[in-house]
Amino acid sequence: MGRAPCCEKVGLKKGRWAAEEDEKLAKYIQANGEGSWRSLPKHAGLLRCGKSCRLRWINYLRADLKRGNISAEEEDIIVKLHASVSNRWSLIASNLPGRTDNEIKNYWNSHLCRRIHSLRRSASESLPLITETAKEAMLSEEKGGRAGRFPAKKNKNSHSTPKDVTRASTKKPLVENSTSNCYNSSIEAIQSLHKPSIEKETLSSAINDTIIRDPCEEDKEQTGRRMVGSSGEKETLVSSQSDEKTSGNSLLPCPSVGKIENDQSSGPFYHGIDNALCFNEVTDPNGGSTLNEERQKGLVVHTEESGEWDSCSSIRTSGFDYWSWDDVMGGDDMLSWLRESDEVEGESAQKLEEAMDHEKKNAMAA
DNA sequence: AATATCAACAACCGCACACGG
DNA sequence: TCCGTGTGCGGTTGTTGATAT
Numbered sequence: 001m002g003r004a005p006c007c008e009k010v011g012l013k014k015g016r017w018a019a020e021e022d023e024k025l026a027k028y029i030q031a032n033g034e035g036s037w038r039s040l041p042k043h044a045g046l047l048r049c050g051k052s053c054r055l056r057w058i059n060y061l062r063a064d065l066k067r068g069n070i071s072a073e074e075e076d077i078i079v080k081l082h083a084s085v086s087n088r089w090s091l092i093a094s095n096l097p098g099r100t101d102n103e104i105k106n107y108w109n110s111h112l113c114r115r116i117h118s119l120r121r122s123a124s125e126s127l128p129l130i131t132e133t134a135k136e137a138m139l140s141e142e143k144g145g146r147a148g149r150f151p152a153k154k155n156k157n158s159h160s161t162p163k164d165v166t167r168a169s170t171k172k173p174l175v176e177n178s179t180s181n182c183y184n185s186s187i188e189a190i191q192s193l194h195k196p197s198i199e200k201e202t203l204s205s206a207i208n209d210t211i212i213r214d215p216c217e218e219d220k221e222q223t224g225r226r227m228v229g230s231s232g233e234k235e236t237l238v239s240s241q242s243d244e245k246t247s248g249n250s251l252l253p254c255p256s257v258g259k260i261e262n263d264q265s266s267g268p269f270y271h272g273i274d275n276a277l278c279f280n281e282v283t284d285p286n287g288g289s290t291l292n293e294e295r296q297k298g299l300v301v302h303t304e305e306s307g308e309w310d311s312c313s314s315i316r317t318s319g320f321d322y323w324s325w326d327d328v329m330g331g332d333d334m335l336s337w338l339r340e341s342d343e344v345e346g347e348s349a350q351k352l353e354e355a356m357d358h359e360k361k362n363a364m365a366a
Numbered sequence: 367a368a369t370a371t372c373a374a375c376a377a378c379c380g381c382a383c384a385c386g387g
Numbered sequence: 388t389c390c391g392t393g394t395g396c397g398g399t400t401g402t403t404g405a406t407a408t
Contacts, residue, residue, distance in 0.1 A: 016376070038393065055377065101396075110374050260406060
């Protein structure tokens with residue numbers, strides 16, 4: 001028994017929206033407000049599926065939408081957030097006023113993704129240490145991993161997931177073979193070195209909740225790594241470090257959040273990468289938890305030694321002192337190279353490579 | 367000028383969660 | 388507690404326009 005379709009598809013119009021349809025929909029929503037999408041088409045006199053109406057309204061008809069090209073600043077934010085939360089387009093979009101998840105997703109897939117892939121392919125050749133370390137981490141931590149969405153998809157009769165387990169946990173497995181139309185950023189590759197070993201993801205852990213995989217197969221799997229508050233409430237991006245809390249949507253690399261414990265396999269090179277990117281506070285307009293709230297919920301702990309806050313779920317923390325984000329990406333305008341045309345991707349890769357070499361040397365010296 | 371190819375964008379589809387009865 | 392419905396989300400597909408041959 002499958003789920004009932006969202007609407008009776010017979011007789012419904014599909015495809016592009018005509019201007020008059022847009023007008024009808026807009027007028028109806030202006031008069032009656034959003035919601036009740038299923039019944040809306042009927043009341044508005046539209047031969048459309050309710051979901052289609054909702055999508056059309058959200059993505060194109062809303063008054064507060066910002067049209068036009070994605071600016072460089074917006075692109076920066078998208079790349080940074082994607083490095084942190086992967087394909088969670090709605091969450092990314094929530095930090096870009098006037099932009100929709102669909103728009104961002106399309107922009108990523110058509111613009112950023114390709115550039116980044118080329119870059120990372122170049123860069124990955126120079127990162128055997130990273131990938132090897134990542135593989136070790138992945139293998140060691142994959143044990144007892146969560147069930148993913150894909151297996152469930154293959155076997156739809158599989159048991160349902162508990163409600164307090166995040167949607168992420170019910171989606172794709174962390175490691176799997178799948179085809180992909182996109183690739184993740186070098187940034188993500190760098191930070192993608194471990195995932196929390198506990199079942200229940202916390203907000204804080206999500207920042208670190210990534211692993212290395214085949215870049216050609218990576219993007220689709222990103223969706224599986226999600227974060228939700230302890231009770232499944234709205235989500236928020238939080239940092240592993242609290243004291244430099246910023247206002248608004250500031251995105252700042254954070255310093256180290258603790259000491260490595262019992263991790264002989266990872267040198268300083270690894271340590272730095274581990275927390276290469278985190279955000280002090282990215283707000284969730286839907287009212288998600290902040291780090292402080294996370295603390296109150298016990299999702300983050302205070303590290304006695306360092307006097308800093310750390311995520312309970314993060315099994316490793318970073319020695320960011322050794323290996324800063326700026327070192328890797330070349331400073332504040334780290335994404336500028338990303339915006340360059342494809343011709344300069346070689347240069348970009350070289351930049352990254354140089355940064356890696358630099359850090360390796362530092363590590364050796366240490 | 368005609369056709370093929372590609373990129374960008376719009377829309378659809380299926381799944382999972384939230385919520386109320 | 389269970390079940391059905393509404394909604395949101397992300398992946399995928401389809402369409403269109405631009406460019407190359």
